[in-house]
Amino acid sequence: QYQIPVTSTIENIRNFSTTHQSLEKCALTRERYQIKRGNYNEITPDDVSFFKSVLGDSAVITEDLEGYNTDWINIVRGESQVLLRPRTTDEVSRVLRHCNDRRLAVCPQGGNTGLVGGSVPVFDEVILSTSLMNNIENVDELSGVLTCQSGCVLQTLDQHLEQHGLMMPLDLGAKGSCQIGGNVSTNAGGLRLLRYGSLHGSVLGVEAVMASGEVLDCMCTLRKDNTGYHLKHLLIGAEGTLGVVTKVAILCPRRPQSVSLALLSVDGFNSALAICQRAKIELGEILSSCEFIDGSSMECVTSHFNLTLPVTEAACYMIIETAGSNSDHDQEKLESFLSTSLSDSSGVTDGTLVTESSRMDKIWALRERIVEALLLEGHVFKYDISLPMQEFYNLVLKTQAHMGDTVSRCCGYGHLGDGNLHLNVTIPQYNQEAADRLVPWIYEETARMRGSISAEHGLGFMKRNYIGHSKHQSAVNLMMGIKKLMDPNGILNPYKVLPDH
Amino acid sequence: QYQIPVTSTIENIRNFSTTHQSLEKCALTRERYQIKRGNYNEITPDDVSFFKSVLGDSAVITEDLEGYNTDWINIVRGESQVLLRPRTTDEVSRVLRHCNDRRLAVCPQGGNTGLVGGSVPVFDEVILSTSLMNNIENVDELSGVLTCQSGCVLQTLDQHLEQHGLMMPLDLGAKGSCQIGGNVSTNAGGLRLLRYGSLHGSVLGVEAVMASGEVLDCMCTLRKDNTGYHLKHLLIGAEGTLGVVTKVAILCPRRPQSVSLALLSVDGFNSALAICQRAKIELGEILSSCEFIDGSSMECVTSHFNLTLPVTEAACYMIIETAGSNSDHDQEKLESFLSTSLSDSSGVTDGTLVTESSRMDKIWALRERIVEALLLEGHVFKYDISLPMQEFYNLVLKTQAHMGDTVSRCCGYGHLGDGNLHLNVTIPQYNQEAADRLVPWIYEETARMRGSISAEHGLGFMKRNYIGHSKHQSAVNLMMGIKKLMDPNGILNPYKVLPDH
Secondary structure, three states: OOOOOOOOHHHHHHHHHHHOOOOOOOOOHHHHOOOOOOOOOOOOHHHHHHHHHHHOHHHEEOOOOHHHHEOOOOOOEOOOOOEEOOOOHHHHHHHHHHHHHHOOOEEEEOOOOOOOOOOOOOOOOEEEEOOOOOOEEEEEOOOOEEEEEOOOEHHHHHHHHHOOOEOOOOOOHHHHOOEHHHHHHOOOOOOOHHHHOOHHHHEEEEEEEOOOOOEEEEOOOOOOOOOOOOOHHHHOOOOOOOOEEEEEEEEOOEOOOEEEEEEEEEOOHHHHHHHHHHHHHHOHHHEEEEEEEEHHHHHHHHHHHOOOOOOOOOOEEEEEEEEEOOHHHHHHHHHHHHHHHHHOOOOEEEEEEEOOHHHHHHHHHHHHOHHHHHHOOOEEEEEEEEOOHHHOOHHHHHHHHHHHHHOOEEEEEEEHHHOEEEEEEEEOOOOHHHHHHHOOHHHHHHHHOOOEOEOOOOOOOOOHHHHHHOOOHHHHHHHHHHHHHHOOOOOEOOOOOOOOO | OOOOOOOOHHHHHHHHHHHOOOOOOOOOHHHHOOOOOOOOOOOOHHHHHHHHHHHOHHHEEOOOOHHHHEOOOOOOEOOOOOEEOOOOHHHHHHHHHHHHHHOOOEEEEOOOOOOOOOOOOOOOOEEEEOOOOOOEEEEEOOOOEEEEEOOOEHHHHHHHHHOOOEOOOOOOHHHHOOEHHHHHHOOOOOOOHHHHOOHHHHEEEEEEEOOOOOEEEEOOOOOOOOOOOOOHHHHOOOOOOOOEEEEEEEEOOEOOOEEEEEEEEEOOHHHHHHHHHHHHHHOHHHEEEEEEEEHHHHHHHHHHHOOOOOOOOOOEEEEEEEEEOOHHHHHHHHHHHHHHHHHOOOOEEEEEEEOOHHHHHHHHHHHHOHHHHHHOOOEEEEEEEEOOHHHOOHHHHHHHHHHHHHOOEEEEEEEHHHOEEEEEEEEOOOOHHHHHHHOOHHHHHHHHOOOEOEOOOOOOOOOHHHHHHOOOHHHHHHHHHHHHHHOOOOOEOOOOOOOOO
16 A cells, blocks of 8 residues: 655754754844834743643743744744643633733744744744644544644654555645644645645634634534535634634545556656646546656756656656556556657657655655755745746746846746646845845736745745735735734734735 | 536426416515514615616516525525626626615525525515626636636536536536526535535635625636635635625536446445445545435435336435546446445345446436425425434434324435435425424434534525534634624625524
8 A cells, every 4th residue: 555755854954954053044034024023012921830830831841942933944033932832722722812811922833844934933922832732533434534633743644544544635745744733724735736636625624723712613524514604714724823723624535556656757848738738638537646847956856865867867857646546557547648658749758657665755755855955055045836837837937037147046846737836046045135136026927927926835924925916905805804803913923924014 | 528417407396386386385484484674774766776777777677586586496485676687797896885885685696596595585685696697708728727707507617618628526406507606605515526526625716796895806716826814715605695706716627538327226224335435445536426315215206207217126226426537447447346246245236337328317317306306295394414424324214203204205315425415304285393393303413413404505594593503603603703894784695694693
């Protein structure tokens, strides 16, 4: 049975950061971005005492918070003085009620694997970590429904489901660290959204604690429930600004009996697009992933980690995965697809098909370790853009032209099957001039192409003021109304998602 | 290529109602259910003049509104005096702004195919019909995204998509009349949710007009967009109480190359449940529908319409559909599944496998015409219940025991693959004693079994006061807050979805 590869990119990075002390810490967020602190109270010894009375001494941490105040890609840094580690919904509720009464700002934090500064405090927000809320409550094999606390690590859940013949409906590079509550709060996408759909489809129930401390119980475990407004979707993708997700119920697909992976060398983006479309038609219901990697991204990952590329060099590459219930049928489909691709004028210059787990892992590593490889080049400007299929790679080309040789690298890879480009620009060190040249230009280009400035990473801190490039004012106004309704004092994850006024 | 069967159940019923004048009209809703009219103004000749100035004379109807004031299953009846038929979002906006300023209540209406009294006025609400908003704006073959106005009929959309090799991700008996705006507003499920998921997954964008007349533009056509709160989901399933859906963008799956259908005679529910589970495992990614019909429902549909049952009689029946990209592979999977089912002790006593379109239609008619057949027996109490799989048929048995011979028939059928039971109780004529014996008892039983009192039909008028059986007070409170935020005067579809205070 299929084992989701355990690349654990983020763990690699964290180890890397620790062992390479030369890596410079990024500036404080409030300084770099000139943010004005909101009208919140500062934490007092009495608050700390209260937290200890609720959570116990060991769950209230006031020292060595560097790892919680910074993100792993080193773009934001806060100054929180206290980290809370509740274990139950009730504890979260009591803590939030206190913070709300006292007007203390709170930054909910899961695995802290976000890429837009959403999970790190900006000033001295109380960090509310869900790490100890890692109880798997139930797996119903008949319905395929998993119920668990929000602090469960994605990979742990997937491994747990394996014994039940099930799998998690999402998979991403951060699987070894990210928590399901964070996945839900950011509406994480990942490598197999193409096949298993978004979390709006697979999350059946959510329990969250609102700013007031009230528990919002939408913990349905049924596949269908049409009773009233579908509130859980407000929590999916709200990045902790409307409530702290404490529990989820997720519909999990059956683990496939057979998985195959093809890596193709392709002569250019137009060919890749045509191959993607043909894969959707010919591989149909067994297609589980369709990834794109440009030559520069591939060069970056293979050279930094000395990885072997098992196909000939090309302008770009594609990873096509199938997952199904009958290995003979699946392999026949994929082989037929590949042989057509290699024989006709489709632009495929080389290709390899693997079904052995360890060899598949090696191919996936080429894709998943790009993030990590890019970080080795200094500062990385990361953009997670959704685009109409035809425009997918145009944005990379335009950005290359726009930035010229002021940057070290400008490359693109991502979920071509979903139109989701990960555009990355690297320079040796953060520099304000490059930052200003990139943003808002890149978001304006995205809007012109009718794309979205965040496909799957969310807005967090970094993109909140650019929401207007992807959302109409009518929608932003309603979002503000909902925020005010659910968190009147604005204590939950301030300076995130919604624009400054 | 596959043609979704055109049973058009509802059209049959409407014709039936017209030709059988003996069918008694149901009582006025306000009388039967003793409803108190809300604090709305009554419509004046000035209002009618205004509507005519915006929409033109022919789009403002003030006569022969019987068909718009009643539902097709004859359980609710209102007394609206005016029907508006806007053609554009702007017209809807101007009409709603006027109604909001004047405090005139409005009942949005699509195909009026609902089953819970949600699409019919209770008193004299202005009926806002989307029937003329039937423009198909775009089909993007590459991404599979359809963009259209909300008044497009589901079947028309599906037929239109066929030429692009695509299909609608939902299918239901009412396809010939129901409109996509109504489907979205009720979060319609249907026969293939098992495969293609809920509308929360496939609807990419929604445009709606709010009570104030403001247009809420969430018309994304991208597969992924994580910028801010995911507001469209508030409109999906709000049954017209938060806004009038005017436009949608939907992700449409590719039309399968091959479709097969099996009808099985099964010796009882436990066997059916085991077969359903095995179908999910063995047919995996090609399983597109798994329906259950009990003996009584089958007897009802075959006898009333003199239909031939192509398998031997049994305690219950299952319809299992597969849809895939390779007919050889698909048929091999289904044949292997069937031959195991027939040879082992799985409780399958007979079975037939068909792939010819006309023969598949005949089998689907056995399932889809049950609704219609039941109506021929007098008054039908309809319950659309979501249940844990194991409990699926227990509710039918309990209801039979509870009602005894005070009713003509108590039967169950539905989407077993999703745990969605359609429980029906028929009596020659509506009678209050039977109604009181059924509700709230049936909802209390459902809650005890941890089910939902509405799987796919919504709450509408009929179930609004029972929301507490499926939703916690915390959730209902938030729903009320959102209603107040988006429709402060409560003009949109009053007496629906949310409970009376």
